[in-house]
Amino acid sequence: xYPSRFRYEAPRSVGEAISLLSEGGDDAKVLAGGQSLVPLMxxxxxxxxxxxDINNIPGLxxxxxxxxGTMRIGALCRHADLEHSALLLSKQPVMASAAPLIxxxxxxxxxxxxxxxxxxxxxxxxxxxxxxxxxxxxxxxPGGTRVISMADFVTGPFQNSLAPxxxxxxxxIPAAKGNLSGGYLKLERRVGDFATVGVAVALExxxxxxxxxxxxxxxxxxxxxxxxEAAGTLVGQALTSQTIAAAADLAAAAARPRTDHRGTAEYxxxxxxxxxxxxxxxxxxxxxxxxxxxxxxxxxxxxxxGRSGAAGGGSANGGAANGGGSDAERAA
Amino acid sequence: MTIVYEDRxxxxxxxxxxxxIKFTINGQKKIAEVEPRLLLSHxxxxxxxxxxxxxxxxxxxxxxxxxxxxxxxVKSCTMLAVQADGHSIETVEGLSGQSELHPLQEGxxxxxxxxxxxxxxxxxxxxxxxxxxxxxxxxxxxxxALSGNLCRCTGYQNIxxxxxxxxxxxxxx
Numbered sequence: 001x002y003p004s005r006f007r008y009e010a011p012r013s014v015g016e017a018i019s020l021l022s023e024g025g026d027d028a029k030v031l032a033g034g035q036s037l038v039p040l041m042x043x044x045x046x047x048x049x050x051x052x053d054i055n056n057i058p059g060l061x062x063x064x065x066x067x068x069g070t071m072r073i074g075a076l077c078r079h080a081d082l083e084h085s086a087l088l089l090s091k092q093p094v095m096a097s098a099a100p101l102i103x104x105x106x107x108x109x110x111x112x113x114x115x116x117x118x119x120x121x122x123x124x125x126x127x128x129x130x131x132x133x134x135x136x137x138x139x140x141x142p143g144g145t146r147v148i149s150m151a152d153f154v155t156g157p158f159q160n161s162l163a164p165x166x167x168x169x170x171x172x173i174p175a176a177k178g179n180l181s182g183g184y185l186k187l188e189r190r191v192g193d194f195a196t197v198g199v200a201v202a203l204e205x206x207x208x209x210x211x212x213x214x215x216x217x218x219x220x221x222x223x224x225x226x227x228x229e230a231a232g233t234l235v236g237q238a239l240t241s242q243t244i245a246a247a248a249d250l251a252a253a254a255a256r257p258r259t260d261h262r263g264t265a266e267y268x269x270x271x272x273x274x275x276x277x278x279x280x281x282x283x284x285x286x287x288x289x290x291x292x293x294x295x296x297x298x299x300x301x302x303x304x305x306g307r308s309g310a311a312g313g314g315s316a317n318g319g320a321a322n323g324g325g326s327d328a329e330r331a332a
Numbered sequence: 333m334t335i336v337y338e339d340r341x342x343x344x345x346x347x348x349x350x351x352x353i354k355f356t357i358n359g360q361k362k363i364a365e366v367e368p369r370l371l372l373s374h375x376x377x378x379x380x381x382x383x384x385x386x387x388x389x390x391x392x393x394x395x396x397x398x399x400x401x402x403x404x405x406v407k408s409c410t411m412l413a414v415q416a417d418g419h420s421i422e423t424v425e426g427l428s429g430q431s432e433l434h435p436l437q438e439g440x441x442x443x444x445x446x447x448x449x450x451x452x453x454x455x456x457x458x459x460x461x462x463x464x465x466x467x468x469x470x471x472x473x474x475x476x477a478l479s480g481n482l483c484r485c486t487g488y489q490n491i492x493x494x495x496x497x498x499x500x501x502x503x504x505x
Binding site for chain 1: 334346348367369371379390391392393395398404405406407409410411412414415417458476477479480492
């Protein structure tokens with residue numbers, strides 16, 4: 001398969017990229033990792049006339065923590081960089097748990113977090129993670145730089161609020177004020193498949209009380225769902241089996257799943273609830289069991305909860321052998 | 333190097349954008365003139381005649397087309413050839429010397445790591461990157477590293493054994 005014909009530019013600075021994007025308007029697309037864009041172009045779902053490849057712009061491949069604890073992820077920071085990041089492992093448990101679950105190891109070598117956010121796939125994992133963490137996207141355009149909250153950034157399936165000529169240059173995760181915990185869980189049929197259900201939970205606690213909570217859902221609606229009521233019910237509370245169950249119920253109620261080849265709506269809603277309980281119950285097994293964690297009863301082999309989970313299923317590609325490959329099932 | 337396109341009469345030849353790129357493939361420096369929409373996999377197979385890199389799904393799923401770009405495994409059906417400009421590519425043809433098999437190739441032979449062999453080049457390139465980074469991987473680590481490469485014959489058991497065989501051999505060298 002071939003993309004349709006396009007003009008290719010590889011600018012060497014953000015300024016040059018913005019000029020090119022402004023000139024191209026709606027017909028221009030940014031190429032970062034290309035792990036969603038190139039497949040879409042090959043299928044002719046996207047036929048941009050101008051490709052602005054930002055891979056030659058120096059200084060965008062960073063992820064770093066500012067002195068105040070703010071985390072910044074540059075537009076060319078690959079999923080693999082995040083997967084192998086010591087900084088994330090020590091400081092950012094939610095992102096660290098999500099990074100190894102993006103697509104597959106080879107795709108992670110090219111794909112980028114910022115590109116994934118821009119792609120705005122309802123089944124994209126990073127959008128949920130960044131939403132739960134209360135993150136922003138920084139965009140630069142002819143009119144200057146603006147900061148867009150994740151809630152305002154994704155405007156619909158595969159649609160973002162970048163104006164023509166604007167380039168997303170980094171994602172920003174604000175510093176946690178309390179003790180940060182949480183994680184990302186993803187149910188997938190096989191490595192590299194889109195999420196059947198994904199749940200991101202970010203929790204800040206101080207003295208045993210939740211001071212901030214974010215819960216966001218992947219794959220159970222027309223776009224990433226921020227389960228604000230579920231998160232809100234935790235704030236000011238201690239984590240107990242009752243508060244965990246209340247939050248899980250509200251998160252499940254916020255989901256808008258549809259029955260499809262990955263499962264029924266009821267199943268997906270149930271998994272949202274289970275994942276919320278599971279993440280919130282880490283290190284507190286009793287609370288989890290009392291809140292109704294259905295681990296085991298559901299057959300845990302399908303759940304990829306991290307490196308050991310994915311590798312422990314007997315075969316790295318065990319799911320793939322009976323899953324069948326669908327076209328362009330990729331994360332950005 | 334020339335790549336010939338169908339003339340469907342619907343586009344003026346002068347409008348076809350062509351970019352000149354310089355890159356290294358299996359240690360050899362090359363210059364190519366490519367249409368930006370040419371995929372890296374097609375540059376390798378058709379432009380360079382290196383047909384060891386296989387096109388499987390053409391949809392970023394299967395990993396048969398995996399090559400190393402600056403040492404990192406990449407699905408070459410999902411990268412534009414023009415993006416190879418200034419970079420170093422390694423394909424399965426770059427594994428062996430004049431007569432000796434690379435330990436990975438030997439491992440796949442010794443442990444029967446292939447049946448139809450279609451996925452094998454991608455498997456070996458992904459494995460090569462793993463062993464460069466981690467010379468003593470566990471079985472789980474091998475499975476994890478190969479989870480972006482699909483095989484429809486072997487059930488993966490012997491592929492994993494082959495990579496572990498190669499790791500032993502490489503450590504002994």
